[in-house]
Amino acid sequence: MIRFVFLLFGIAFGYILIKSGVSNYDVIREMFLLQSWHLYGVLATAVGTTFVLTQTMKRLETKAILTGEPINMSVKPPSRNHLYGGLICGLGWAITGACPGPALAQIGFGTMAGLFTMIGAFLGTYLYGLQQKT
Secondary structure, three states: OHHHHHHHHHHHHHHHHHHHOOOOHHHHHHHHOOOOOHHHHHHHHHHHHHHHHHHHHHHHOOEOOOOOOEOOOOOOOOOHHHHHHHHHHHHHHHHHOOOHHHHHHHHHHOOOHHHHHHHHHHHHHHHHHHHHHO
């Protein structure tokens, strides 16, 4: 039953991404060219919401729904790897017009560009895993 609830939340989230324009390449392009400020508002709302929910989860000592294990909310100082990862993610976002969340929404909406973005995300994750083994 809980998985069905998660599925409904995922569908609702994808719908919101589509309606807000986060998965539209032209809207994202306008944001990066500083021609439109709409997505900056969407991103600020997402960051604010995430901050409030994370702080609430910390205070309530929330446990994982599926496993019941405590959620580790420790904070680590940023490293050079975070900078590199952010640059690679931002570059991919600028080229494809989507990060993984909107790319999945694009696929669900029938926009095939999202498929190539997700293939790149999975390939990058796979290559990172291979690199970590060496």
